[in-house]
Amino acid sequence: MESTRPKIGVYICHCGINIAGVVDVEAVTEYASKLPGVVVSRNYSYMCSDPGQTLIKDDIREKGLNRVIVASCSPRMHEPTFRKALAETGLNPYYLEMANIREQCSWVHEDKAKATEKAEKLVEAAVAKVLLLEALEEKEVDVTPACLVIGGGIAGIQAALDIAEAGFKVYLVEKTPSVGGHMAQLDKTFPTLDCSACILTPKMVDVANHPNIELMTYSQVESVEGYVGNFKATVRKKARYVDFDKCTGCGICAENCRLLNRIPSEFDEGIGMRSAIYLPFPQAVPAKYTIDPERCLQLTKGKCGKEGPACKASCQADAVNFDQKDELLEIDVGTIIVATGYDVFDAKRKHEYGYAENPNVMTGLEFERLVSASGPTGGKIIVGRDKKGEGGFEPKKIAFIHCVGSRDKSLGNEYCSRVCCMYLAKQAHLIKDKLPDAEVTVFYMDVRAFGKGFEEFYDRVRREGIRYIRGNPSEIYKKGDDHALIVKVEDTLLGTPMEYEADLVVLGVGLEPRQDVREIIDLFKLSQSTDGFFLEAHPKLRPVDTASDGIFLAGCCQGPKDIPDTVAQAKGAASSALTLIARGKVKVEAQVSAVNADECRGCGLCVEVCPFGAIELVETNRQGNIVNVASVNEALCKGCGSCASACLSGAIQPKSFKDEQILPQIAVLGVRTE
């Protein structure tokens, strides 16, 4: 405790009319001026502005303030701002207490008198607490100059390249056998119609060849420990059953596989087929074959034909190795970027579209594979082929349907998936391009062409003769034995219900959080927003940060995005990670727990409770007797304070949230105003 008497300055922010419109700031200023220890009480239009901060700084210097209360917005918003202001004057930044009179007062209450009274109480509670606050020391720890990037789609690829280019080590972990993600599956990209593979594959090759990137495909992070600057991750490298160094990627094994063209290819969305030993797609990186352990006869049945596995026999490099085992690798990194991507909406969940029953009802992603030159039909738009890939017909009337699995509360996906309007426009264009005589109709609710060049593209597509009908189809059913599908829909602009006949229906399926989202949350302790995607630290100002320091988000795992937005966010995440790595040091929580060793009875309840293993019992000499008392490792402590609630005597307390600092707040706020 400092010997000097507390001299408190109270600053009430108007926040324009955000606060002052509801709370009588003059009255609060007056009220605060009479509180114990308060020597100055002022209000100002924007405390966070430069002049606002100067007001505080001048008072600290001129009036010798040693405690500051800012009554304004949430401390989650501007606490760092005002702490910095205090520090600039040489005052310890932890002598600041904020009263949240905006988010939790003026914005939520209408009754001006009651809001003012509540604001006064909140300020009074802050004064009661600030009197007891202590100066805290900010400490720093070293940052391991390496980053772990999870997910090898375009987001992960871009983030990894940026960090590696800056000269730091990157571990890029991808679950599937190749990097590329969903972008690799796309044919053209809207609105510019660049070939997706042409712009992506060079980057894929770059990540594989970059000296600073350790690419770990067919691998998964199993556990993560530690804290910002010092994470320790365990990565499982799954057995490919193919010797990575020996495989030349020639593909003879796959051609000889007994299950050749018998297994639906994930990459081709099940339209094309693959073998049990496979390269996901021709441009896969790394160009190394992988055996599917769930399908391979040798691995599932222990036996493949009479002569044994043909892949092994045919491989001239002798790369096939059925005895390969998973490997566990431990890596140390300072920062983590989560870029785990999305799943497309499972169209089977919308029974009324008959996706499961009718092969000519397909998803947008399936259509991408169908129309792609690298796809199973070589880019020819032929549907209704048999299992061997033969037969089929060119569709004449094609319907595209917007918002399948998006903007749909009944499916639990209330959000807009942001890409479907444009990818359907692009696909409609591609059909017109390849089948000029086809009749193409797009059924939409709203067209959201908000991006750069989007509206122009939408305009172009309409002028190409593609019909846009406003109405979201209610059901699709098959009529008779031919290809005809009936799309039941109302043209809502005319108010006419109609039965539109089509021979191909493409569903504009939306984007969803990945199926394994829960596992990733448990692994990295992330939060979800209501839509199920990962929650950023702040929706506007910290869109790539998470609530866990040192862990950043990139791409669609945070919410649906198109490619440019994904790349921009990946670069943002890389830059955030680089800031930490480049600085080499990071501040750790100053508001950690501390033990009063004289009061500690050494029961160890705090040790049991601490989720970070930050507390241990150590022997100490108490008046000549050796006793056990709790001791806090400040680098590991996050300041949650669970220990303090477990401790029966109050011997362990988190700084700035001590019992003796909270009880005065309760004493102020608990009083009923009669």
Add this chain to the structure above:
Amino acid sequence: MGVEQGTFVQKYDLLGCIQCGRCTGGCPVTSRTELNVRRIVYESIDDEKLEDLSNKPEIWDCTTCNTCAIRCPKGLEPFEVLIGLRSMKAEEGDIEPTARDALESMFNNGNPWGKPAAKRTDWMSDIPGVKKVRILSEGEKADVLVHVCCTAAYDPRIIPLAKNLVRVLEAAGVDYGFIGNEEKHCGSEARRLGEEGLFEYFDEENTELFSKYEVNRIVTISPHCLNTFKNEYQNLNIPVMHYTQLVAELIEDGKIDLKGEIPKKVVYHDPCYLGKKNLVFDEPRYILNKINGIELAEFERSKERSLCCEGGGGKMWVESSSKAERLAELRIADAKNLGAEIVAVACPFCLLTLEDAMKVKGFEEEMRVADILELLGEVI
């Protein structure tokens, strides 16, 4: 007549509507009537327009099949708006005489068919192999309380369903009982004809009636009774199930021996109130598959996509304005194309409407419409 400001908007959450058109797109009756439910939802936001809307004859064309509600991406129930509009008329008594008579009879006789309450148990005589049907007295215990429903108690075409259910229950050794002459209309059709007050009366009366017995569950013959007991009654704390659910359970437990054989191609028509509304899809099919000889076909539009027969929503008492081909006839034609010899249903209304359509189509020689209970009656 007055509607309080904003009542409709709040009650039906109308501001949630984004006018996507899925309700109308899926509506089975739009193809043959003027009804455009999307537009009515849109216009209902304006209180001033409600009276005009309530005067539109097409609001009575809705069969309350629930399709619009399950398709709505915002979780709204557009057909309830139509019921709301109907109730404005019902309050004034300004509705079709047939519907008014039905409502009056519900109140006076406890059934919409204008039949005396005292004759409600007349169907119980002459059931092959059953001497006396058990009627529960107050406080009596039973595992299953069977609610017959007005149509099965009075309509000569539907009475066999009730009889067959008794035979099935007897054969399976179920501890069951009936209410007897005190049994009343479930209120489902009263509500759908817009008589909210009458519905509330049945809710209270029946809840009290059921509580007089100590039963574990209530079984209904009609999916309409099932729905209203299960989803619309305020304080009924006894589990309610459809007979197909009970029978499927009995077959699974090996309590029913299905001896006979029906060597026919059968297609099952999902009743809206059993399927779309209460998601009972599998049990009826399970039962049919267990009957020897049956070859089960599926309509292209089945389960969640099933086409309504137009028997529900009070349509039994309100004639449609449209002269276009009825949906039931479409359904029969589809069945014919599938080569079905029997159209199986699990709802008295479906049975009546589909059978009628079959006769209109003149397919009596080649096919028949039968409730699953009738088929069961043939094989036990």
Add this chain to the structure above:
Amino acid sequence: MNEDFEPTIVAFLCNWCSYAGADLAGTSRMHYLPNVRIIRVMCSGRVNPLFLLNALQQGADGVLISGCHPGDCHYLEGNYYARRRFVLMRKLLEHVGVDPGRINMSWVSASEGAKFKDIIEKAVEGAKESGPMEQFKRRKINW
């Protein structure tokens, strides 16, 4: 229930989920009752059950403890400890004759502004039903 009675409720919110949820209710301009006064703590696990006694003693008519949903705790497991503590404390107070409706606990995530508003309404209603808390309110001492 006395409609005119305006209870005072002290709420302890964890910084990461519930306090952020309360902020979101603010940014979304959801209006709720001003009876609740919020004390920010870093984690619901920090809330010492004795705070609750203290609040009731100071004159609060109800308390609310709110943290992250199970599994979502920013500190991994603080909310699980809090859950155990408060279910027990609630039982203890109930045994002494304190209306358990005064003691509310909830899980509110950073994205559940609307839920926060609902919780406030429920807590205020609960306290209103219980009436003014006079049982062991600290008497003013006039020396």
Add this chain to the structure above:
Amino acid sequence: MVDIEDLREKARETISRDDVRCVFGWKRGTYGYESAPAVVRKPEDADSLIFDATCVQNPASFVVLEEKLPVPRGKEPDTRKIAVFVKGCDSRAVVQHLVENAYLRENIVVLGIPCMGVIDRRKAEKLFGESLEPVEAECSGDKVALNFGGERKEVERSDVLSEKCLRCRYPNPILSDIMLGTEVEKRAEDEFADVSEFEKKSADEKWAFWEEQFSKCVRCYACRNVCPMCYCIDCVVTKLKPQWTRRSTDISENTVYHIQRAWHLAGRCIECMECERVCPMNIPIMTLNRKMTKEVREMFDHEPGVDPEAKPLLASYNPQDPEEYIL
């Protein structure tokens, strides 16, 4: 049944060991139905030790309360073991101490005594009035024989034994280094009938009951002081920084004091009932403790003081813990 000579011999042997500092047990009191605690520091002290149904006190309390005096400079602290006689209920305190690291297992010697029950002074006084003579008491079967200076009176077990003994499920020590006598049979289950009965009261009735009880409290802290589980260096109820409870004995502070005390025993109370026994104002303190014990058992399937390896209840959790009350 324990042979007193055997008991004294065991105590003598124990205190004679080089690594034992003292032995806690019981000796005959100077009057009434309760014996007195005894500390044996020399072999000859053991001659006064006794064990019978008057040995109510829980000597495990002394193990944690044994003062560690400041060690003068240049001297070594006394690290010898503490030995303690325990009944079944007393042993649960030792177990819970071990769970809470109050001391290490190797630093104590536990002398276990199977117990058939001890006397409730208040019950005995109701039957026979106060006794100025020290009373001896012996349990056998369903009877208890009391010896008032030669005059022998026999009564039913339930008339004179403590309630805790009538529902005792641990008559034999849960852990011990040295066992005396032979194990006795468990005679009861605890169904918490008393708690359930109390729970039936309305909130107003409950509060009316407690308001009366708590207003009697003189805040002598005897309940806290005698409790084997209360051994904080600085107890929150008397702490000044921060001050949780004021010292005035008004209903507000008294209530909070009692709730704090019961709370700090939640998941830790080993049901020795010492708190209630020592209360000069006859406040039914165990009613609060037993509520917690019941809830802890029902909700978390936890029983304190029976497993030295157990995790402390409130420093552990189960993701499936009950949460119906959570909004």
